Amino acid sequence: xxxxxxxxxxxxxxxxxxxxxxxxxxxxxxxxxxxxxxxxxxxxxxxxxxxxxxxxxxxxxxxxxxxxxxxxxxxxxxxxxxxxxxxxxxxxxxxxxxxxxxxxxxxxxxxxxxxxxxxxxxxxxxxxxxxxxxxxxxxxxxxxxxxxxxxxxxxxxxxxxxxxxxxxxxxxxxxxxxxxxxxxxxxxxxxxxxxxxxxxxxxxxxxxxxxxxxxxxxxxxxxxxxxxxxxxxxxxxxxxxxxxxxxxxxxxxxxxxxxxxxxxxxxxxx
Amino acid sequence: xxxxxxxxxxxxxxxxxxxxxxxxxxxxxxxxxxxxxxxxxxxxxxxxxxxxxxxxxxxxxxxxxxxxxxxxxxxxxxxxxxxxxxxxxxxxxxxxxxxxxxxxxxxxxxxxxxxxxxxxxxxxxxxxxxxxxxxxxxxxxxxxxxxxxxxxxxxxxxxxxxxxxxxxxxxxxxxxxxxxxxxxxxxxxxxxxxxxxxxxxxxxxxxxxxxxxxxxxxxxxxxxxxxxxxxxxxxxxxxxxxxxxxxxxxxxxxxxxxxxxxxxxxxxxxxxxxxxxxxxxxxxxx
Numbered sequence: 001x002x003x004x005x006x007x008x009x010x011x012x013x014x015x016x017x018x019x020x021x022x023x024x025x026x027x028x029x030x031x032x033x034x035x036x037x038x039x040x041x042x043x044x045x046x047x048x049x050x051x052x053x054x055x056x057x058x059x060x061x062x063x064x065x066x067x068x069x070x071x072x073x074x075x076x077x078x079x080x081x082x083x084x085x086x087x088x089x090x091x092x093x094x095x096x097x098x099x100x101x102x103x104x105x106x107x108x109x110x111x112x113x114x115x116x117x118x119x120x121x122x123x124x125x126x127x128x129x130x131x132x133x134x135x136x137x138x139x140x141x142x143x144x145x146x147x148x149x150x151x152x153x154x155x156x157x158x159x160x161x162x163x164x165x166x167x168x169x170x171x172x173x174x175x176x177x178x179x180x181x182x183x184x185x186x187x188x189x190x191x192x193x194x195x196x197x198x199x200x201x202x203x204x205x206x207x208x209x210x211x212x213x214x215x216x217x218x219x220x221x222x223x224x225x226x227x228x229x230x231x232x233x234x235x236x237x238x239x240x241x242x243x244x245x246x247x248x249x250x251x252x253x254x255x256x257x258x259x260x261x262x263x264x265x266x267x268x269x270x
Numbered sequence: 271x272x273x274x275x276x277x278x279x280x281x282x283x284x285x286x287x288x289x290x291x292x293x294x295x296x297x298x299x300x301x302x303x304x305x306x307x308x309x310x311x312x313x314x315x316x317x318x319x320x321x322x323x324x325x326x327x328x329x330x331x332x333x334x335x336x337x338x339x340x341x342x343x344x345x346x347x348x349x350x351x352x353x354x355x356x357x358x359x360x361x362x363x364x365x366x367x368x369x370x371x372x373x374x375x376x377x378x379x380x381x382x383x384x385x386x387x388x389x390x391x392x393x394x395x396x397x398x399x400x401x402x403x404x405x406x407x408x409x410x411x412x413x414x415x416x417x418x419x420x421x422x423x424x425x426x427x428x429x430x431x432x433x434x435x436x437x438x439x440x441x442x443x444x445x446x447x448x449x450x451x452x453x454x455x456x457x458x459x460x461x462x463x464x465x466x467x468x469x470x471x472x473x474x475x476x477x478x479x480x481x482x483x484x485x486x487x488x489x490x491x492x493x494x495x496x497x498x499x500x501x502x503x504x505x506x507x508x509x510x511x512x513x514x515x516x517x518x519x520x521x522x523x524x525x526x527x528x529x530x531x532x533x534x535x536x537x538x539x540x541x542x543x544x545x546x547x548x549x550x551x552x553x554x555x556x
Binding site for chain 1: 282283284285286287289290291293294297298300301302304305308353354355356357358360361373374375376377378379380381382383384385386387388389390391392393394395397399400401404427430431434435438439462463464467484485488491492494495498499508509512513516517522525526529530532533536537540
């Protein structure tokens with residue numbers, strides 16, 4: 001009797017867990033699959049399933065100069081943002097990692113705060129700030145705004161990599177007569193490089209994808225890809241956007257697989 | 271202590287953080303200060319100082335409604351993410367090597383895919399000719415397409431998908447720290463699966479649950495793109511409210527005041543989560 005009840009209990013537990021996890025799996029996978037399938041439609045609408053299949057929207061993409069222009073801008077800003085974020089973020093991480101002083105804790109909270117605060121409020125604040133300073137919006141102001149919201153990713157993964165670094169290595173390097181700078185260059189940086197790369201990659205992706213800050217800091221000359229796509233979708237449900245999405249998904253999967261191999265991305269995000 | 275007298279080789283000087291600290295003072299704290307200063311003006315031309323904008327927001331039932339609705343969708347999305355994300359993380363911990371890689375790819379892909387692309391997928395799925403409507407129609411459940419896009423439930427599901435990785439990743443971390451012997455001990459002492467889960471697993475993964483909820487909450491209430499494209503123009507939330515007032519209506523003081531109120535509300539929720547997190551980690555370490 002108790003055996004029966006306990007097996008029923010175990011079965012109900014496992015069934016519940018598997019059903020919920022399977023729903024979660026479908027919820028995560030389905031949208032990506034749907035976008036890929038619909039991007040190959042031969043029709044003029046986002047009807048699912050598509051009436052037929054073709055590459056017409058991908059070839060239409062070749063002439064979409066507005067999207068090309070926006071994508072080029074987004075790439076430039078994301079590259080600048082990543083470079084500056086790594087430079088500032090890695091230096092700051094070296095200073096605050098492993099340190100228990102209150103100053104280091106305060107700085108850590110400060111550097112992480114853009115992750116939880118509404119980025120749109122910061123975007124508006126940045127626009128007001130630059131107009132008070134008399135600076136008009138430009139790629140430079142965009143990079144500055146993006147660094148604030150992207151540098152936390154670099155700091156987070158670099159601090160985590162530093163925390164896993166064995167201090168004995170640094171001590172033996174010092175006791176063998178290496179200067180602090182030499183130890184940094186030959187021991188610390190090579191060992192934390194995968195952590196820095198993972199952070200740089202996420203910073204790049206989130207700058208490329210940023211909307212709330214770009215919304216306020218761009219103008220017609222600095223059109224950004226996600227905002228261009230958002231405006232296209234608000235106006236009309238354009239199938240070209242499906243083809244853009246298909247290209248972006250393909251690039252993301254390729255980058256993800258490479259970063260997993262090179263930097264062990266999934267371990268560094270947890 | 272002995273370590274204090276030794277030359278310090280394992281930590282770096284705090285001044286290395288100076289460039290980023292100055293950068294944050296100039297381009298993060300100063301803009302927020304200016305935002306606050308702008309919000310203290312009574313009229314759009316910013317000629318007189320006063321707290322009229324705050325009074326205007328707090329005495330207006332419409333604005334309060336927008337704020338409360340925004341804070342509430344965060345709760346709904348976090349609960350849905352937790353309900354589906356916890357079993358996902360649980361199965362992940364039990365999966366074999368290659369299946370773990372597949373699951374991790376499935377979790378990470380949405381996190382790194384552009385949010386416009388992810389939201390666009392939901393327009394295709396929930397649209398009048400979308401996958402849900404055509405399936406229901408083919409099965410004979412409906413005669414005319416249901417309106418799923420631009421509804422609150424459609425938006426909650428879309429937001430949950432967009433933010434799910436932020437829930438699953440901390441949960442996987444928390445579950446991987448769980449000592450498997452505890453589960454065996456619980457079973458050996460006669461507890462069933464459900465009881466072990468609720469009395470052992472849940473309390474010990476509480477810090478991960480709180481971290482995941484905080485991240486999904488903060489991300490979903492500010493998810494401008496998903497809110498406007500799947501939620502549509504019928505429902506107004508704080509991010510769009512700020513954008514409308516500042517860019518469309520050019521009412522900077524009111525937009526600034528809304529932003530400050532939104533910031534404070536989010537800060538209050540974040541500190542609540544942090545306090546819960548401290549309580550729960552004290553609980554798990556004792």
